[in-house]
Amino acid sequence: MTVKTINVMDIMNVNFYSLWLAEQSHIVAKGGRSSMKSSVISLKLVVDFLEDNLGNVVCLRKVGKYLSTSIYEQIKWAIYMLGVEDEFYFGKSPLLIRHKATNTAFYFYGVDDPMKIKSAKIAKGYVMALWFEEAAEFAGVEDIDIVEDTFIRQEIEGKEVKVYFSYNPPRNPYSWINEWLDTKAGDPDYFIHHSTYLDDKKGFLSEQMIRKIEKYKENDEDYWRWMYAGEVIGLGDMVYNMDHFHEIEELPKDDDLILIDIAIDTGHQVSATTFLAFGFTKKRNVILLDTFYYSPENKVVKKAPSELSRDLKEWMDKIQQTYKRHFDMQTIDSAEGALRNQFFKDYGIRLHPVVKKKKIDMIDNVQDLLAQGRFFVLKKATNEIFLTEHKKYQWDADTLQSDDPKVIKIDDHTCDAFQYYVQDNLRKLGLKY
CATH class of the missing domain: 3.30.420.280 (Nucleotidyltransferase; domain 5)
Structure with missing residues (x-):
């Protein structure tokens, strides 16, 4: 199965090349808002999916009601960007994007109750990749482990399940995901990537968006550092400026x-x-x-x-x-x-x-x-x-x-x-x- 002729490197910023080529089993993409990390992950997932006739992808958010307006639309966007939309059926009930020729699919689950994921069924083939979008929303590493263990326990000959995490770091350094990431530094199974809107060297972001972000910086640089530079700035004593x-x-x-x-x-x-x-x-x-x-x-x-x-x-x-x-x-x-x-x-x-x-x-x-x-x-x-x-x-x-x-x-x-x-x-x- 082939993707229509398109150079994916032309539709992503240079700073994401290393993420695209990373061979580790776990990819952590953190950073500021509007850094386009979710766009790159969705493109990567669709390209890899099209190269594996038996592979399925499971996409997850903590709260199920946000799936259809966020991660589902993100995968759909990537499919259209690659020009292969005619190969897919876009379902809303149940929420999935199925490949017409292979009957493999992108499955979308909310993890409101992680234990319910244990009963999830894949119609054909195996799970080749998981994507935890807005990973900081999850209750803790236990949520992640329960879901991950459900889908990586099946042995896939010659390959491992790729697990992607994307999120904006919470400003509280003691948030579970910030502490969890500290434990993964140096772990050979994890590739950790940081990105911000400042890495957009190809001009994908509109001038209107840049002006909006710069207004944040002008009004409250600490808030800008957290929201758009993706820094863990801490809480301080007083709640408001x-x-x-x-x-x-x-x-x-x-x-x-x-x-x-x-x-x-x-x-x-x-x-x-x-x-x-x-x-x-x-x-x-x-x-x-x-x-x-x-x-x-x-x-x-x-x-x-x-x-x-x-x-x-x-x-x-x-x-x-x-x-x-x-x-x-x-x-x-x-x-x-x-x-x-x-x-x-x-x-x-x-x-x-x-x-x-x-x-x-x-x-x-x-x-x-x-x-x-x-x-x-x-x-x-x-x-x-x-x-x-x-x-x-x-x-x-x-x-x-x-x-x-x-x-x-x-x-x-x-x-x-x-x-x-x-x-x-x-x-x-x-x-x-």
């Missing part, structure tokens, strides 16, 4: 509000409740318009959910009357049922429970927005508590040397609500890649 919280006296004249989003963190009896109103503008900037903050501390009689429900509705009505814009997303902590149910009972409005991620991941999303210079705070008395809490927001020093660092859970209610807002609006904010 307050230079990115731009205070403004009034709404900009040249950047109209399009809509308003609400984010809610509740505490009821033991801690504070906060409502945040965020304006989203034509230029895709975010402006904190107003903050509601109620603390039950030192109060003999605490507010009940029915009272907070009324407070929320009155506050929302005031926001809408002031800014004359419709509400879009109205987000609340997914663990909060009392206020959500009370508000629907009182006003027939369903608040949207956010799908929370690990704390460090939600913070990373907020930092992405901040590093782009797109966040502003309207200077007013009600918003001072928001700035005060974010100034004091710190990592717990006792957890920094761990794979799961924690924040200090004191006076962090507006911090949580801000994270819920960003998490629930990733696509609208242009933060979902």
Whole structure:
């Protein structure tokens, strides 16, 4: 079986030649965002696949729901780049890309539960390669081992299963994958490759993309070093760089509000409740318009959910009357049922429970927005508590040397609500890649 005449070396940057030619069984491709490492791996997998009539490739991500819009499309892109799309059937249910002539395929699995992979069946032939895309998302080396052992236990005469890992290194040096990689330095079975967008000497990246990346560098060089240079920069003590919280006296004249989003963190009896109103503008900037903050501390009689429900509705009505814009997303902590149910009972409005991620991941999303210079705070008395809490927001020093660092859970209610807002609006904010 042959690939249409094309020189693959012409469609990748020179820095990837060594990865392409690496003979080790395990290939680790780490680096910054937009370094094109996933593109090169997908091309390599398709070329090798077409040279083996019995070979199959298994492509994996930690969360199964992301397969169809990420690694599946990446393999599909490589097939089209090589001009062999007519040789393949592209299936969505089940998710696979099958070669019409050989009946071998690219299989796609989520590893939400690694043990379920043990029952995976390959229709014909053997597994010649595995690809762990966004490998840092996996829970730990145990996830990797369970999956890898499932597919490499079959003896393949004259060859070994190739295992590929691609990921952007977490900034925490104690993240499991950073520590795991340290153990592989010098291992003869592992080829470790690092790449960044700066290695693009052939001009594959658009000028628009380069400008965007350079804006990150201008606004927050530490964030750029992590996200685009792929460096493990550490966490530091303070969570946020307050230079990115731009205070403004009034709404900009040249950047109209399009809509308003609400984010809610509740505490009821033991801690504070906060409502945040965020304006989203034509230029895709975010402006904190107003903050509601109620603390039950030192109060003999605490507010009940029915009272907070009324407070929320009155506050929302005031926001809408002031800014004359419709509400879009109205987000609340997914663990909060009392206020959500009370508000629907009182006003027939369903608040949207956010799908929370690990704390460090939600913070990373907020930092992405901040590093782009797109966040502003309207200077007013009600918003001072928001700035005060974010100034004091710190990592717990006792957890920094761990794979799961924690924040200090004191006076962090507006911090949580801000994270819920960003998490629930990733696509609208242009933060979902």
